[in-house]
Amino acid sequence: MAVPFIQQARVGAYVLKQKVLRRDRYPLVLMLEPLFRCNLACAGCGKIDYEDDILNRRLSTEDCLQAVDECGAPIVSIPGGEPLLHKEIRQIVEGIVERKKFVYLCTNALLLEKRIHLFKPSSYLTFSVHLDGLEKHHDEAVCQDGVFKRAISAICKARDLGFRVNVNCTLFDQMTAVEIAEYFDFVTNDLRIEGITVSPGYAYERAPNQGHFLNRRKTKQLFRDVFEMGASRKSKWKFSQSSLFLDFLAGNQKYHCTPWGNPTRNVFGWQRPCYLLGEGYAESFNELMETTDWDSYGVGNYEKCANCMVHCGFEPSAVADTLAHPLKAAKVALFGVDTKAPMAPEISLENQRPAEYVFEGLVKRLSETEESATGRSDAA
Numbered sequence: 001m002a003v004p005f006i007q008q009a010r011v012g013a014y015v016l017k018q019k020v021l022r023r024d025r026y027p028l029v030l031m032l033e034p035l036f037r038c039n040l041a042c043a044g045c046g047k048i049d050y051e052d053d054i055l056n057r058r059l060s061t062e063d064c065l066q067a068v069d070e071c072g073a074p075i076v077s078i079p080g081g082e083p084l085l086h087k088e089i090r091q092i093v094e095g096i097v098e099r100k101k102f103v104y105l106c107t108n109a110l111l112l113e114k115r116i117h118l119f120k121p122s123s124y125l126t127f128s129v130h131l132d133g134l135e136k137h138h139d140e141a142v143c144q145d146g147v148f149k150r151a152i153s154a155i156c157k158a159r160d161l162g163f164r165v166n167v168n169c170t171l172f173d174q175m176t177a178v179e180i181a182e183y184f185d186f187v188t189n190d191l192r193i194e195g196i197t198v199s200p201g202y203a204y205e206r207a208p209n210q211g212h213f214l215n216r217r218k219t220k221q222l223f224r225d226v227f228e229m230g231a232s233r234k235s236k237w238k239f240s241q242s243s244l245f246l247d248f249l250a251g252n253q254k255y256h257c258t259p260w261g262n263p264t265r266n267v268f269g270w271q272r273p274c275y276l277l278g279e280g281y282a283e284s285f286n287e288l289m290e291t292t293d294w295d296s297y298g299v300g301n302y303e304k305c306a307n308c309m310v311h312c313g314f315e316p317s318a319v320a321d322t323l324a325h326p327l328k329a330a331k332v333a334l335f336g337v338d339t340k341a342p343m344a345p346e347i348s349l350e351n352q353r354p355a356e357y358v359f360e361g362l363v364k365r366l367s368e369t370e371e372s373a374t375g376r377s378d379a380a
Contacts, residue, residue, distance in 0.1 A: 002195030261316025
């Protein structure tokens with residue numbers, strides 16, 4: 001696992017503390033979205049199809065740091081949108097690093113070389129560059145030519161300046177196992193990045209291209225084929241994820257998601273129930289944790305979750321299992337993912353409740369509420 005020892009130790013101590021305190025639900029990674037605006041329009045994205053008044057909203061530095069303090073998670077991921085578009089991103093990152101939280105600033109890297117001077121290398125800061133394959137596949141995924149080359153240039157500059165850099169890769173059906181293995185070889189051996197964060201894509205209901213999302217069975221077989229190919233090549237891929245999450249992706253673990261493990265704070269508030277689904281918002285982190293009907297979501301409980309295997313829902317489950325069964329995790333880390341054993345049984349979908357398409361109405365109500373509040377403030 002390509003995570004520095006200091007981060008492993010801090011996160012491990014944090015999780016052990018939660019166990020000692022007998023907390024069943026606790027955050028592991030805060031998903032902090034300071035804006036939705038982006039300078040790309042990827043076909044698989046469900047985050048950017050808002051009206052301009054929403055895309056123009058920003059969380060302030062104060063809002064962001066308050067969320068970090070409220071949540072208390074040891075890791076903060078800053079996705080978006082494109083965080084480097086935020087005019088206060090330097091202050092946001094500095095404030096989180098000062099709190100000794102590990103920051104993963106997720107970026108498409110189009111602005112990274114231009115704005116890298118805003119940041120200082122630190123063991124607490126990682127640039128997590130979005131890279132969905134080699135040049136042809138990545139540029140197709142982001143619907144713009146030339147993005148891959150700019151991202152590679154930015155990765156090399158950041159790495160050479162002493163920054164921690166990893167890549168985050170979302171897999172749809174755009175690549176074969178052979179192509180994925182070649183991509184993993186490239187980022188590991190040629191780019192020499194710290195690690196790979198890999199996840200199957202989630203079928204956002206608002207994503208413009210619905211045809212390229214994988215179901216769970218196809219996801220598991222794809223990862224089995226990839227890991228088997230890596231073993232045959234004796235590839236030394238480095239992942240910024242737990243060994244048991246990778247084992248889960250290959251169908252060897254039967255996990256229920258833990259959506260509270262990666263709570264999301266964005267311009268609307270604390271998003272219920274998770275980073276992928278926006279079906280309500282809480283005004284505070286405590287309200288999110290205490291009043292969300294967690295049992296109504298997840299594979300087997302809700303139709304929208306049926307094919308989800310995304311890291312923000314299942315990595316916390318794998319981390320908890322790692323602490324409960326360290327020898328099992330160590331075995332996978334040492335000997336690799338088993339690609340031949342029968343897959344773990346699937347979670348039954350028989351009793352899942354049907355999908356509710358509430359997003360548009362919810363956003364409209366939130367926007368009207370904010371406009372009303374702004375009007376009252378202006379009048380005063």
